[in-house]
Structure formats: C-alpha cells, structure tokens
Amino acid sequence: MKRIFMDGWQLPSAARRMILCLGCMGMMMAGCASQSAPRIGVLLPDDYNTPDGMILSTDGSIYLNCPNYNQPEYPGKLLRIGTDNVASEIYTYPAHPVTGKSAPLGIDIGSDGNFYVTDNQSFYDKNNQSRLLRLIVQNGKVDRCEVLVTGFVESNAVSARPDGVYVTETQMDPTAWPLPSGVYRFRYDEFTGTPIELKPRGNDPHLIVRLSTGNPDWRVGANGMGFDSKGNLYVCNFGEATIMRYTFDASGAIAGSEIFASGQGMESCDGIKFDPRNDDCYVADFAANAAHRIDKNGKVTTIWKNANDSDGIGGLLDRPSEVCLRGNQLYISNIDLPVKGNRYDQLHTISVIDVK
C-alpha cells in the first residue's frame, strides 16, 4: 500500500501560519541569518516518527529510512521523497526474528539498483543482533528483503561501492573502554544466499578500520561514512567530534589514515554526505543541533545551529542525524532521540537549508 501525505507547504492555512510564526520566533532565538535558516521540508505523521538514513537517487528522489525507535509500535519503513517534497511509503521492513522489531537505519543504493540497509537493533538488544540487509528491486518495486550479514552490535552507516559494501559498527564491544568501533567491508560475491556471520568483538577479517572513542559524555564511536570524488573513505568518530580520512592502495587495502577535521564547532559528527561537484562535506551534528560544511582542506563552517533544543517547529533542528544534498538544498533528518536533555516530541520533520 502506498500512502501520500503532506509536506510543510501543503498544510491547511491556519496550521501553516502557526508553524511559520513559531519558526520565525525560533530563528530569532537562534540569531542566524535568514538565508541559511532551516525550514520544514517534509512533515511526517507518527507512522514515521524517527527519520534517519537518506540517499539521493539518480532520478532526484530521496529515499528515507524510518526505524521508528521513538514509537516502536510502528514498524520500520522506507519512504520516497519526490522532487516536490511529497513523501510516499515504499516498503515495510520485516521484523527481526529475535527482537520482533524492524530497525532500518543507514541506506545506500548499489549500482545493481538494490537498496543496502543497516538493521540497527541496538535499541532493543545489544547482543549482536544487528544486521546488513538488501532490498531487491524488480520492475521499480521492492520485491524482497535479504539478510546479508548478521552479528553486528550496532550497524549504522552503509556505502555500496564498486569494490564492496562498507558498514560502520558503532560499538564492537559495549563492555570495553575506550569504546572500540570500526568499518567492515564485504565483497559482492560473498553474498551467496547464506548470511555472513561476523566473529564478535572485532575479530572478523572483514574489519578494515578500527576507531577508539574515550569521551564519557558521548559513548558513540564510528557513525557516519562517506567517499569523496577521488574514492577516499571518511569515517565519523561521533564521540570525539572527529572525521578520519583513509586512502587505499591498488589492491584495495587501507594505505594511510589522517584526521580530516576535528572540533572547530563540531560537538559530534553523525551522518555525512559529499557534494560531488566540489568535495564539500556536509555533517549532521546531533549533539549541537547543528549542520556544518567542511571544505576539502578540513575547514569547518557551521551553517546552522539552534540556540536551544527544539521540537522541530519552523524547521529547527531536533537532534539531526543525517544529511542529504539535493541540488543546493540540504535535507536534514531530525531523529529526535530522547537523550541528553532532548525530549521526543511532535513534530517529526525533515529540515531543509539552502546552502548556496
């Protein structure tokens, strides 16, 4: 079943005036220039209460995962946001056989046209129940869901690259400190129909990057991930507010690593996306209710930061977890998780900021 619902500009006029009015108040509170202020791009009903992973399709659509952690009586969903900002439901994810919940977080589209999705079950069970899934697309529709890899603690971002599928694991061993995390890579010919079962605690040969996080205030490791136009890998160490850059040798092995950007106004780094036109990197900063742009030299510019926590009214950021660039508009998912003083609340929104 497909259902269509409203974006922020198709609300009844009275409700729209109220939201616009409250939004202006929020912008004044934040004290930011109006041309870079966020607005509501998509307003979501409770069925889609925890928006997170986004990926831009070649046809201009944005595909959005909603794990619905905040009200898990609603199953995890995949939505499509058209170029008119109208969202439609594409798929209901099947429940995990142990937890009974579906939890689709990160998403990418492979060159095969299929969706690659992390199933992050850590909100329900931290005993290695998280997975990597693939949605097989046939004739423009999702035909079925395949389980590719099992045994993650907290699978998070996913990138379907020509040489394999990369997945960040936000914590490899929740009992260890500093917190170990990392990146796994799987070759396509390993997906034979029987799921790959990861060896626990970082002992699996698919692990290609290790990170360590020692910030007791944010015990969150490898999170967002992206690739620049040269094929270099970037991984967000959320709790350290640091983005690492990795280069590869001709065989595909990691050849070098360095800090790409750290701090400079970032309080955390969650989801990232690169602008393929100039290799600018956009960052969702969950901890700061902010979005940043980082140039190719690692210089961070904050393009928006709320003065306070918000509920999402007027497009204000409400614990942003992912970004997605469409043209010169930056779409930002507000995951609104109830941690560190934030209250899960109405509205459920995708914010939009004009970035050029």
Ligand SMILES: [Ca+2]
């Ligand atoms: Ca909210």
Ligand SMILES: [Ca+2]
């Ligand atoms: Ca909130």
